[in-house]
Amino acid sequence: MSARDLSSVIAGKRLVVCVGSGGVGKTTTAAAIALQAAISGRKVLVLTIDPARRLANSLGLSRFGNDELRIDLSSLPEARGELWAMMLDNQKTFDDLIKQIAPDPARRDAILNNRIYRATADNISGSQDYMATEKLHDVVIGGRYDLVVLDTPPVKNALDFLEAPGRLARFLDKRVMKWFLEPYDKERVLSRLLSGTSAVVFRLLSHVFGSEFLDDLSEYFNHFRDLYDGFRERQEAVEKMFFDQGATSFLVVCAPNGPSLEVAAFFLDELAARRMPNPGVIVNQRHVARGGELSADGVLGAAAAAQSADLDPATARSLLARLGAAHRRLRELAAHEDQLVDGVRGHMRPGQLLWSVPRLPDEVHDLRGLAAVGGALFGAPRG
Ligand SMILES: Nc1ncnc2c1ncn2[C@@H]1O[C@H](COP(=O)(O)OP(=O)(O)O)[C@@H](O)[C@H]1O
Ligand SMILES: [Mg+2]
Numbered sequence: 076m077s078a079r080d081l082s083s084v085i086a087g088k089r090l091v092v093c094v095g096s097g098g099v100g101k102t103t104t105a106a107a108i109a110l111q112a113a114i115s116g117r118k119v120l121v122l123t124i125d126p127a128r129r130l131a132n133s134l135g136l137s138r139f140g141n142d143e144l145r146i147d148l149s150s151l152p153e154a155r156g157e158l159w160a161m162m163l164d165n166q167k168t169f170d171d172l173i174k175q176i177a178p179d180p181a182r183r184d185a186i187l188n189n190r191i192y193r194a195t196a197d198n199i200s201g202s203q204d205y206m207a208t209e210k211l212h213d214v215v216i217g218g219r220y221d222l223v224v225l226d227t228p229p230v231k232n233a234l235d236f237l238e239a240p241g242r243l244a245r246f247l248d249k250r251v252m253k254w255f256l257e258p259y260d261k262e263r264v265l266s267r268l269l270s271g272t273s274a275v276v277f278r279l280l281s282h283v284f285g286s287e288f289l290d291d292l293s294e295y296f297n298h299f300r301d302l303y304d305g306f307r308e309r310q311e312a313v314e315k316m317f318f319d320q321g322a323t324s325f326l327v328v329c330a331p332n333g334p335s336l337e338v339a340a341f342f343l344d345e346l347a348a349r350r351m352p353n354p355g356v357i358v359n360q361r362h363v364a365r366g367g368e369l370s371a372d373g374v375l376g377a378a379a380a381a382q383s384a385d386l387d388p389a390t391a392r393s394l395l396a397r398l399g400a401a402h403r404r405l406r407e408l409a410a411h412e413d414q415l416v417d418g419v420r421g422h423m424r425p426g427q428l429l430w431s432v433p434r435l436p437d438e439v440h441d442l443r444g445l446a447a448v449g450g451a452l453f454g455a456p457r458g
Contacts, residue, residue: 080454081452082112084354084355085108085112088321089322090215091224091324091326092224093326093328094342095328095339095342096339099328100330100360100432101226102127102130103130103448104328104452106123106134106224108449109160109224110445111452112156112221114148114446118222120214120219120220120222121223121226122160122163122223123161123162123163124227129438129440130441133441134441134442170187172209174187207227211316215316216316318350319352325353326354327343327356329356331412336416339356340419340421343419355423357429357432357452360434361412361433363433375398379395433451435447
């Protein structure tokens, strides 16, 4: 396997997507990659979903909402580009979208105030994935940034996210929308709802919620009729970008433990099956043990003797023995992780790379921590 560092892999890319199971460091890695790209001179946006609170606070991201915020990099004088960050807020993305694409202010307000819209916009299954896609279209295809790094939510079904754009495009095209939208006038929408097997349900609903409910419902679908071509076009554009080898890289992020590596192997296989661009895997939080079989005496030698000069010799010996034992345990742990990581290599395709990031002594909660993670990723590659 050729040893290429991550910077050459993402050079020239416009979208990097970090995927993997929860808690492994996807958000951290996404932010660290974005920071390195910004340091090297690019204008970068990290689009994140659920940053750990300490990291969000230290980056000034404590406000929710869909604002793109510029991160202050003045503590890193070597940074030549710009780092921007944004947290995805579903309801607000949906609202912004309606505002952007509604044909006139009356239509816009009618949708935003529609009770069905208010009740469903945040609850449609997978709406976070769809909204991420809308936002992606806005920020990547909109061209305001050289590079967008997308953090993904911890997905229950790991494929939800990858399939969201295509699925929504198909859904809008063929299913619910079409069924509701073919009869464009309100009477015919209502008559559809009020006939057949759904009639009883809808009569009951109108009895419970009042006939306004049915008005709202037909109004809702009618408004969306005008919007759905736009939805579909953007979802398809993002889907196309997901497959564009020149523009996009999916990076599988994992930690060196069984369950996370299983999800990583699954992603490697699925991305390959879909022919989506996947240069490789990042194994984060690895334990690193240097040296072979060590004797604390041998390594620390005279220093140990000097440091323990005022200790009773038995205590000094026992401390050194415990140091040696701790190092042996760390070596065993690292060797065990190596074995686990070898398992995931079996799922890698020719040309794919594996990058390792050591587990740092503290959690990664500020620019310095991100720069340390980025240094491991963008420095000399390590297996
Ligand atoms: N290399 C690392 N060393 C030490 N702590 C890390 C490292 N990578 C991530 N963390 C910490 O692990 C926790 C989970 O990371 P996060 O990026 O939020 O995971 P995810 O987005 O995959 O759920 C955070 O507290 C983060 O600071
Ligand atoms: Mg996260």
